[in-house]
Amino acid sequence: AFVAEVRACEQAVRFAQELGFRRVQIEGDSLMIIKRLHSCTADRSILGLIVVDIKCSLVLFDRVTFHHVKREGNAAAHVLAREGSRFSEERFWVEEASELVE
Secondary structure: HHHHHHHHHHHHHHHHHHOOOOOEEEEEEOOOHHHHHHHHOOOOOOHHHHHHHHHHHHHOOEEEEEEEEOOOHHHHHHHHHHHOOOOOOOOOOOOOOOOOOO
16 A cells, blocks of 8 residues: 555656646655655665655755645545546546546
8 A cells, every 4th residue: 555655646746747847735645655755764665765766856846845634635536546546547637627526
């Protein structure tokens, strides 16, 4: 589950880069992942390697913040993740969300 959470964060950062955003706020309900993104401590686990990749890509932004939200506050993201898992290719909702969360 933690690998999926950190990979989702990695995709969010990459997606924001591709759209040309300069200031980004990323929210997640995994406190451990958010803490690792704020930490300066080296972590040689698979999670740590992905976190380092995320941090390296942040130089392309003016500002990026990571915030922890409780799972109840992140319900729409879970509905979208469940919906997206039905497809073999990546899906992104940009202009409007899926009807499931509107």
